[in-house]
Structures are given as structure tokens and as C-alpha cells.
Amino acid sequence: MTKNMMLKALSEFVASKGVESMTLAEYKxxxxxxxxxxxxxxxxxxxxxxxxxxxxxTLLKRLxx
Numbered sequence: 323m324t325k326n327m328m329l330k331a332l333s334e335f336v337a338s339k340g341v342e343s344m345t346l347a348e349y350k351x352x353x354x355x356x357x358x359x360x361x362x363x364x365x366x367x368x369x370x371x372x373x374x375x376x377x378x379x380t381l382l383k384r385l386x387x
Contacts, residue, residue, distance in 0.1 A: 323358065325366050331357035332373070333381040343378060346370045 335357050363373045
């Protein structure tokens, strides 16, 4: 999976939950239903805060203004 594919899957997942962002603990609590494992996201982006910032930016870019 590329970074863009990961972000798209994550932003769709977060949007389906009806929230703007999730903490790492909330994301892990979902279990095996997450689209991308948290350790893969953190390896690509460096930290969970960077992951959520990129996902939020992707989500906002995709929403109609």
C-alpha cells in the first residue's frame, strides 16, 4: 500500500465513525476492523499526530466546499 492509499482508507474509516480524529488508543480499541494497522501508519509518517494531521488534510481536500 502506498501512503496515499493508506490515508484514503484511514480518512474513509474515520469519516464512517463520524469523528474528525481518533487517538491511538481509540484506533487500537476497534480491533481487527481497522483498514490499516497502526504500526504501518506510524512507520510511514513517524508519529500518530502526523498520521491524523495527514488524514484530516486528505478528508478536507476530498469534501466539497
